Amino acid sequence: MEKIHNTLRDSPVARWTALILLALTMFFAYMFIDVLAPLSTQLETSLKWSPDTFGAVAGSEYFLNVFVAFLIFAGIILDRIGVRRSAILSGILMVIGASIKLYGISDHFNAGGFGYDFFNSFWTGFPASAKVACMGFAIFGCGVEMAGITVSKGIVKWFAGKELALAMGLEMAIARLGVFSVFRLSPYLAEQGGITLSVGVGTLLLLIGLLSFSVYFFFDKKLDSQTDSLRTASDPEEEFKVSDLKAIFTSKTFMVVAGLCVLFYSAIFPFQKFATGMLESRLGMTTVEAGNLFSYFPIGAMILTPFLGWFIDHKGKAATMLFAGSLLVIICHLIFAITPVENFTFAVALGAIILLGISFSLVPAALWPSVPKLVDNKVLGSAYSIIFWIQNIGLMLTPILIGWSLKVSNPGVAERILAGEDIKYNYTVPMLIFAAFGVAALALAFYLKVLDKKKGYGLESPNIRK
Numbered sequence: 009m010e011k012i013h014n015t016l017r018d019s020p021v022a023r024w025t026a027l028i029l030l031a032l033t034m035f036f037a038y039m040f041i042d043v044l045a046p047l048s049t050q051l052e053t054s055l056k057w058s059p060d061t062f063g064a065v066a067g068s069e070y071f072l073n074v075f076v077a078f079l080i081f082a083g084i085i086l087d088r089i090g091v092r093r094s095a096i097l098s099g100i101l102m103v104i105g106a107s108i109k110l111y112g113i114s115d116h117f118n119a120g121g122f123g124y125d126f127f128n129s130f131w132t133g134f135p136a137s138a139k140v141a142c143m144g145f146a147i148f149g150c151g152v153e154m155a156g157i158t159v160s161k162g163i164v165k166w167f168a169g170k171e172l173a174l175a176m177g178l179e180m181a182i183a184r185l186g187v188f189s190v191f192r193l194s195p196y197l198a199e200q201g202g203i204t205l206s207v208g209v210g211t212l213l214l215l216i217g218l219l220s221f222s223v224y225f226f227f228d229k230k231l232d233s234q235t236d237s238l239r240t241a242s243d244p245e246e247e248f249k250v251s252d253l254k255a256i257f258t259s260k261t262f263m264v265v266a267g268l269c270v271l272f273y274s275a276i277f278p279f280q281k282f283a284t285g286m287l288e289s290r291l292g293m294t295t296v297e298a299g300n301l302f303s304y305f306p307i308g309a310m311i312l313t314p315f316l317g318w319f320i321d322h323k324g325k326a327a328t329m330l331f332a333g334s335l336l337v338i339i340c341h342l343i344f345a346i347t348p349v350e351n352f353t354f355a356v357a358l359g360a361i362i363l364l365g366i367s368f369s370l371v372p373a374a375l376w377p378s379v380p381k382l383v384d385n386k387v388l389g390s391a392y393s394i395i396f397w398i399q400n401i402g403l404m405l406t407p408i409l410i411g412w413s414l415k416v417s418n419p420g421v422a423e424r425i426l427a428g429e430d431i432k433y434n435y436t437v438p439m440l441i442f443a444a445f446g447v448a449a450l451a452l453a454f455y456l457k458v459l460d461k462k463k464g465y466g467l468e469s470p471n472i473r474k
């Protein structure tokens with residue numbers, strides 16, 4: 009009897025293999041997200057992308073998700089068609105979007121290739137290459153965010169009641185390894201064969217990611233068929249209805265988590281896009297050196313996140329971790345913002361980057377496995393999609409705000425760089441803005457702790473109950 013009731017998720021080999029397949033695609037996806045991040049200086053000289061153009065391209069990843077509310081639809085689609093089909097759909101979107109972005113920055117397009125004249129004929133202050141890159145990145149953004157919620161729901165499907173936070177922590181660790189790799193690889197590839205080579209390799213890797221999702225498809229199908237055959241007539245699967253979403257939008261605690269998420273991540277992901285430029289400016293480094301230094305950030309997060317996930321599974325304390333992580337992000341950004349030039353040494357920068365890595369482990373490790381404690385499983389895909397959607401609004405606007413603040417707090421610098429002068433931006437104002445996001449996140453983390461205590465969601469309790 010014991011054996012008959014086992015499904016694929018009860019086999020550690022099967023469920024960890026499923027995790028690796030999902031995480032591998034996210035590894036390549038996270039590489040692609042930041043493939044241009046360490047190349048801001050080259051983009052400014054070769055494609056005439058000023059900081060605000062660079063910020064706009066970075067923010068375009070979220071454009072369709074936010075304004076067309078694609079993410080909300082993606083959550084509904086996920087809850088309706090299930091994890092495996094949603095995974096394939098998201099993988100295809102990522103490959104299409106990446107290919108368009110690749111075309112936009114290619115020499116072929118910029119030498120007057122197909123569509124160049126059209127994209128060069130309007131809003132001439134914004135380069136044609138950036139317009140096409142934005143279009144491609146917006147489509148890629150639909151794919152990567154859909155993949156993110158799909159993978160989260162997939163992990164809950166395989167690991168609920170088991171090593172859920174550890175599995176999510178490992179998936180994020182593998183994604184961080186992608187960010188680390190791209191900060192090393194992208195400047196190197198750009199040096200060898202130009203920016204096109206960096207983005208070209210990133211696009212090719214996304215194809216491999218799509219293949220990995222395709223293999224996962226069969227694991228997921230097998231698990232569903234086993235679960236269906238175990239389900240009795242008296243215990244049918246709960247159908248998802250769009251009206252169920254009301255419960256999510258009206259939950260105060262859920263909205264506090266979503267608010268904390270957008271504020272915290274706005275202080276992290278957009279910072280990643282500007283960090284290399286900031287380090288180049290503050291430490292007088294080359295792009296490659298700054299990229300190498302900053303690559304310790306995702307590595308720190310990569311090492312710590314699974315341990316913290318394990319801790320949450322066995323000991324709990326997720327709400328406390330959200331508070332501690334928010335506090336750390338403020339300290340780090342203030343170090344970057346206000347440490348006087350003579351004290352801002354390599355060691356100080358490295359210390360702040362490591363602290364930021366710890367912060368970036370604490371919050372994600374605690375936040376994502378807490379969501380299933382707040383909502384019903386049948387709306388879990390939609391719950392993740394709503395959090396992502398709110399988060400995406402911040403992730404889209406923040407790079408634009410930071411790029412703009414960098415430009416206006418450094419009057420005339422962009423023009424002097426374009427004229428060939430070797431001068432640097434001052435990053436004080438942008439870094440203070442990042443610190444302010446941290447302060448607001450800390451306030452919400454405190455409120456969440458209060459709410460959890462009052463309403464007993466169990467955010468401080470372990471996931472695995474003995």
Ligand SMILES: NCCCC[C@H](NC(=O)[C@@H](N)CC(=O)O)C(=O)O
Pocket residue numbers: 041152153156159160163176179180183273277372376396399403
């Ligand atoms: N299984 C964990 C899923 C969330 C991971 C989280 N990513 C995001 O929040 C993305 N929406 C951000 C993005 O795509 O830019 C993370 O910590 O990486």
